[in-house]
Every structure is written in C-alpha cells, then in structure tokens.
Amino acid sequence: MKYALLIYSSEDAGPQTEQAMMEEMPEWFGYTEELNQAGANLAGEALLPAATATTVQIRNGERITTDGPFAETKEVLGGFYIIEAADLDAAIEWAAKIPAAPYGSIEVRPVMELPEG
Amino acid sequence: MSESNLIAEVFRTEWPRLVAVLVRDFGDVELAEDCAQEAFIQASERWGRDIEIPDRPGAWLTTAARRKALDRVRRSASYKTKLEELEVRAKRGPETAPGGELVDEQLALLLGCCHPALNLESQVALTLRLVAGLTTEQIAKAFLVEPATMGKRLTRAKTKVRDANIPFRPVDRSILLDRVAAVRHVIYLVFTEGHASSSEDEFVRGDLCDEAAWLAWLLTTLLPDDAESHGLHALIMLTDARRSTRVDSDGLPILLEHQDRSLWDRDKIRLGLVSLGTSRENGPLGRFGVQALLASFHTVAPSFEATDWTNIVRAYDLLVHLEDSPIVRLNRAIALSFSDGPDVGLAAIEPLRTVLDGYVYLHSARGELFARIDNIPEAIANLERALRCEPSPAERSFLERRLTELGAVDSG
Numbered sequence: 001m002k003y004a005l006l007i008y009s010s011e012d013a014g015p016q017t018e019q020a021m022m023e024e025m026p027e028w029f030g031y032t033e034e035l036n037q038a039g040a041n042l043a044g045e046a047l048l049p050a051a052t053a054t055t056v057q058i059r060n061g062e063r064i065t066t067d068g069p070f071a072e073t074k075e076v077l078g079g080f081y082i083i084e085a086a087d088l089d090a091a092i093e094w095a096a097k098i099p100a101a102p103y104g105s106i107e108v109r110p111v112m113e114l115p116e117g
Numbered sequence: 118m119s120e121s122n123l124i125a126e127v128f129r130t131e132w133p134r135l136v137a138v139l140v141r142d143f144g145d146v147e148l149a150e151d152c153a154q155e156a157f158i159q160a161s162e163r164w165g166r167d168i169e170i171p172d173r174p175g176a177w178l179t180t181a182a183r184r185k186a187l188d189r190v191r192r193s194a195s196y197k198t199k200l201e202e203l204e205v206r207a208k209r210g211p212e213t214a215p216g217g218e219l220v221d222e223q224l225a226l227l228l229g230c231c232h233p234a235l236n237l238e239s240q241v242a243l244t245l246r247l248v249a250g251l252t253t254e255q256i257a258k259a260f261l262v263e264p265a266t267m268g269k270r271l272t273r274a275k276t277k278v279r280d281a282n283i284p285f286r287p288v289d290r291s292i293l294l295d296r297v298a299a300v301r302h303v304i305y306l307v308f309t310e311g312h313a314s315s316s317e318d319e320f321v322r323g324d325l326c327d328e329a330a331w332l333a334w335l336l337t338t339l340l341p342d343d344a345e346s347h348g349l350h351a352l353i354m355l356t357d358a359r360r361s362t363r364v365d366s367d368g369l370p371i372l373l374e375h376q377d378r379s380l381w382d383r384d385k386i387r388l389g390l391v392s393l394g395t396s397r398e399n400g401p402l403g404r405f406g407v408q409a410l411l412a413s414f415h416t417v418a419p420s421f422e423a424t425d426w427t428n429i430v431r432a433y434d435l436l437v438h439l440e441d442s443p444i445v446r447l448n449r450a451i452a453l454s455f456s457d458g459p460d461v462g463l464a465a466i467e468p469l470r471t472v473l474d475g476y477v478y479l480h481s482a483r484g485e486l487f488a489r490i491d492n493i494p495e496a497i498a499n500l501e502r503a504l505r506c507e508p509s510p511a512e513r514s515f516l517e518r519r520l521t522e523l524g525a526v527d528s529g
Contacts, residue, residue: 001282087284088234108234110281 009104348406354389
C-alpha cells in the first residue's frame with residue numbers, strides 16, 4: 001500500500017544556516033538509502049522555502065494567482081516521500097525515522113488507489 | 118438454562134473471539150463484524166429449535182460466520198484475487214473450540230480498536246462495538262448521543278481503519294506493553310463515563326461500568342503477567358463495589374462518609390483485592406494500581422472514622438510521583454485533612470488555589486474543611502464560590518443542600 005509522508009515544519013525550526021543544512025544532509029541521504037534498500041522508496045523531493053510559493057485558483061472561471069503558500073500557517077510543507085508500506089504501523093515507523101521528525105511534523109496519508117481498468 | 122440465557126452467555130465469551138478470528142482470516146473489520154452478528158442471529162433462531170444446541174458453540178459460530186463471510190467475498194469483485202487464499206484459511210479447524218483461546222488475535226483486536234491513529238472517541242466506540250459486542254444503539258444510549266451520531270462515528274472509524282490500513286494483527290512484545298496502555302486508557306474512560314454519571318439513565322450508564330469491568334477482566338486474561346492491567350481491573354472492581362451507595366434516591370451524590378458500607382458489593386471487593394494482589398506480584402504498581410490501592414483502603418475500612426488515612430496519604434504520595442497533577446494533589450490534601458487535621462489540609466490546598474480556581478471541587482473541599490473547623494462564614498463563601506463554577510445539576514443540588522444545612526440565607 002502507498003503512503004505519502006508529508007513533512008511539515010516551521011521555517012525557524014531545524015537547521016537555519018547553510019552550514020547546519022549541510023551537516024543535516026547525510027541524515028537525509030542515509031534515510032533515503034534505507035528506504036531504497038527496503039524497496040519502499042517510490043518518490044520523494046525536498047521543496048524550496050514557502051516564500052518561493054505561488055498559489056493558483058480558478059474561481060468562477062477566473063484564474064487567481066497569489067504570492068505565498070495556500071495556508072498561512074507557521075508549519076509549512078517542506079518536502080515529501082511516497083513510500084510503499086504494508087500497513088499504517090509500517091508507514092508510521094518510516095515517518096518516525098525522517099530526520100525532520102524531531103523538530104517538525106510528519107503527516108502520513110494513504111495514497112488513493114484508483115480502480116484498475 | 119434457557120436458550121436465550123445460553124446465547125447471552127455464549128455471546129459474552131465467543132463474540133470477541135469470533136470477531137478476532139474473522140478479522141485475522143479476512144482482514145476486514147466491517148466484514149468480520151457483520152458476519153459475526155449474522156452468525157449469532159442464526160444461532161438464536163436455530164439452537165434448540167431445528168437443531169440441538171451444539172456442544173461447542175464457539176466452533177459452530179465460527180463455521181457459520183466463515184461461511185457467510187466467504188459468500189460475501191465470492192460476491193464481491195474486489196476480493197477475487199484473495200479468494201483462493203481465503204478459502205484455504207476458512208477451511209481451517211475451528212479454533213474457537215475449548216483450548217483455542219485466540220489470545221494473540223483478541224489482543225490484536227483490542228490494539229487495533231485503540232490504535233493511536235484513531236481519535237479517542239472512535240477508539241472507545243470501536244472497542245465497545247467490536248470487542249464488547251454492543252450494538253450501535255446501545256453505545257449511543259450509553260453516551261447519551263443519537264444513534265445516527267454514533268453510527269456516523271463508527272462508520273468514520275471503520276473507514277479510516279480500511280483506507281489507512283490500520284493493522285489488526287499481533288504486535289511484537291517490545292511494543293505491546295506500550296500499546297496496551299492505550300487499551301487501558303480506553304477501558305478506564307468507558308468506566309468513568311458510566312461511573313461519573315449519576316443522572317437520568319442510571320441503569321444504562323451502570324451497564325457501561327459492567328462493560329468496562331468485563332473488558333478489564335478480558336485484558337488480564339490475555340496478559341496475565343501485566344501488572345497494570347490487573348491494577349486497572351482492581352481499580353474498577355473496588356470503585357464499582359460502591360456503585361449502589363453513591364447516589365441517593367433523588368440522584369444526588371452521597372459523600373463517602375455517609376455511604377452505607379453494609380451495601381457495598383462484597384464480591385466485587387474480593388475480586389478487586391485479588392487483582393490488586395496479582396498486580397503487586399507482577400511488578401511495581403502503576404497509576405491504576407496505586408489508585409486501586411487507594412480505593413482498597415476505603416473498601417476495607419469498617420467506618421469512615423476508622424479509615425487508614427495515614428496510608429492513604431502515603432498512597433497519594435506514590436500517585437503524585439507517578440502522575441503529578443493539581444487534582445491528585447487536591448485529593449491528597451483532603452486525605453491529609455483526615456489524617457492530620459483540617460488546618461493541615463487547608464494549608465496543603467493553599468498552593469493549588471490559583472491553578473484550580475475554576476474547579477468546583479477545590480471550592481467545595483475548602484468549604485467543607487472550613488465547616489469542620491467551625492468557620493461557617495468561610496465555609497458558606499467557598500460553597501457559594503463552588504456554585505459559580507458551573508457544577509452539574511446534581512452537584513448544584515448537592516451544594517445548595519449543604520448551604521441550607523450550614524444556614525446560608527440565600528445561595529442564589
């Protein structure tokens with residue numbers, strides 16, 4: 001079964017300097033490698049800061065483009081993985097190992113399976 | 118035993134086993150629930166009528182429920198790929214026969230219902246439905262909500278179980294005890310929901326205490342060496358032993374000191390003390406165990422005056438150590454007022470006044486302590502303060518009656 005692990009954190013939590021980010025990199029590489037070895041890694045990306053986000057909506061047929069993320073919240077989406085896991089417990093195990101888990105929040109969402117055919 | 122009594126008896130023990138084995142074999146909570154229910158309906162229609170009551174009712178029910186489940190699976194396209202595997206599994210021997218206790222499966226069922234990915238309300242509702250076998254209507258009635266509301270809650274919970282694939286399978290011993298804490302919490306909530314209510318539908322709410330007692334007992338049979346599960350069972354038994362004496366005929370609470378101890382349920386006290394002993398043999402007492410210990414001092418005391426308050430205060434010290442909270446400290450202070458005197462109790466409450474300012478019992482406790490040292494004006498002022506903390510209707514009546522007894526002119 002597929003799950004999305006959505007990584008949210010406050011932009012003032014976690015590594016703040018480039019040096020600190022570099023130091024955290026091996027943890028992410030190690031985690032991704034662990035997923036790869038388990039055959040559980042389907043996709044995953046890190047996102048640039050929320051300040052770079054643009055939100056697009058169509059309302060009454062009109063396109064509205066605004067600066068910034070959809071929700072003005074303190075915790076923003078910083079990246080995600082799509083993983084293969086046997087059940088929710090297995091997905092939660094993977095979520096808990098994400099390097100951002102100690103300072104962020106990982107939302108575990110089952111991926112919708114479309115019927116074949 | 119009449120057929121209907123027999124079926125009620127069989128239902129108690131066989132329902133959770135049946136659901137557990139169906140969940141294991143078919144991996145579908147809703148299917149398990151429906152087919153278990155249908156098997157019981159079939160039993161109630163046939164046993165003692167067109168067929169004899171089976172020697173092994175559990176085995177009969179398992180076979181009947183599996184047959185129904187297979188029928189459904191055959192009809193549903195989404196199961197096609199699994200059908201062959203399921204048919205093989207469903208031909209297994211009837212494990213619900215005596216000797217087949219299905220411990221792992223029943224634990225898996227409890228852990229699945231109390232999975233942390235479900236909200237607490239859902240955990241409680243699912244546990245009562247799938248493990249205790251209450252109907253949606255019964256659960257709704259017990260929680261004073263509309264059946265449709267409870268139905269939606271259960272459906273939402275089962276949908277999440279299915280869509281997020283919350284596992285209902287045995288877990289490793291290493292995480293078992295951690296997860297069992299959630300099960301105990303749910304059982305305790307079921308109990309307090311039944312116990313704390315003293316109003317309207319007393320009978321039904323009292324039922325909730327019985328369900329909690331049974332669930333706690335089930336947990337001790339599944340985890341016989343888990344100290345805290347025995348502690349929970351002991352706490353429920355020792356508290357519930359006083360059920361019939363806790364409210365008067367008007368539904369108003371009766372304070373411990375005025376309860377008729379001769380009406381306390383001796384059997385429950387005995388069972389509670391046995392469980393408390395088993396808990397202590399299996400490790401240090403946890404928070405439920407210590408609360409059971411506290412309750413035990415009350416239940417064995419011949420009178421309120423002859424209660425072992427010194428040991429009760431010591432037990433509260435243990436509880437503060439395990440689970441420090443202002444309310445635990447308030448209760449400790451009240452116990453202290455009986456061992457060391459009202460002045461000492463009042464002094465112990467002093468540091469809690471700010472944090473518990475909106476709490477009815479802080480003010481009513483202070484009121485009672487002032488009454489004991491004959492400071493009637495302060496007693497009245499505190500009980501009136503308690504009235505402004507949004508007490509429940511029963512608490513309000515109780516406080517008003519106390520104020521009248523103390524000679525307050527107008528409590529409004």
